[in-house]
Amino acid sequence: MLLPIVAAMVLKVIFTPASQGVEITGALIYFTIPMPFMDLPIGESQVNSWLLIISIIFLCLFMTHGIKERPNLKRQYVIEWAVDKVKAMVGESMGEYFAGFASFIAGIMVLSAFSSLMSLVGLFPPTSDINVVAGWAILVFFIITYYKMKCGPVNYLKGFTKPVALLLPINIISEFATPVSMAFRHYGNILSGTVISVLLGAALRTLSAKILGWLPGFLGDIPYLQVGIPAVLSLYFDVFSSLLQAYIFAMLTMMYVSSAFDYDLYSQRQNDKQKKKQKKAAANA
């Protein structure tokens, strides 16, 4: 289960170039695949997210193997609690029709939370690469558009001219602003945590060199102030912020998808279609 994560660490250690001082760099690029239009770089974010997906699969298999009707294992209680929570959350905010969305929402939440938490073990969190998060946001955008299309393409196009036809350009912009804002929100939160941690580490090192630099020999080189203080900020930026962003991404997905779909109109159209079919059948007979 932990093997893929360890593999990611080993890869990072092998490929990291030796450097001095504090640097804010993007993802390392392991190799590039030549493609017709643009070379496809396979970097840390792709490799890390695939390794994370493998570990999550094994985590699920571990949590669910050997479950019984009368639970006697601790992990069964944990997984049942989690499943119940997600189902209740989806039912509460999306309604009966979308009950099947629970697995998708749980998947996106777990993936997002664990990707952001990867920074705790010193790996590059895939969510601080905008391409990864933008991929998820575009997926959500396609789901939203699919559910808007379910009431017919004509109704979908008509939706842009509401409440007034004058607002057509603004409505189109706001349609595309949804995935952009979702991606930027997640990416910006995780990235700002990284940047602030790095800046604080550099500041504390300089400060301890200035204050305690008079100590003899190697004692003066140890950055004493760097011990402990960054952990407090890391608790907020790495743990709290990551979990909150995962929750918010899932919550916004649920809200956008459920608000895109008009159940009353949909059932009315289905009814009309059935009546037409019956009429046709009656006319044929």
Added chain:
Amino acid sequence: MELAIGIILGCCALGAGTAMIAGIGPGIGEGNAVGKACEAIGRQPESKGSVTSTMLMGCAVAETTGLYALIIAILLIFVAPNYLVNILMKFIG
């Protein structure tokens, strides 16, 4: 040449600093939201759970404008200088 590159770097840093003025807005907005949530909890302590989760949600959405500014600032610091200097090199040759 050095002067031109210096102007580019300086203006990038100035732009990044100016962009982060947008941090004021989310700060005020989130402060308002949290204050109102505290008032609501004070009035109805039994609704603490739902008020807190709604507030966190609203705060995260209100943060978006600040994050846009942050992304612009980061682009200006880490990406723009390289790009602009390359353009300058192409012009001067």
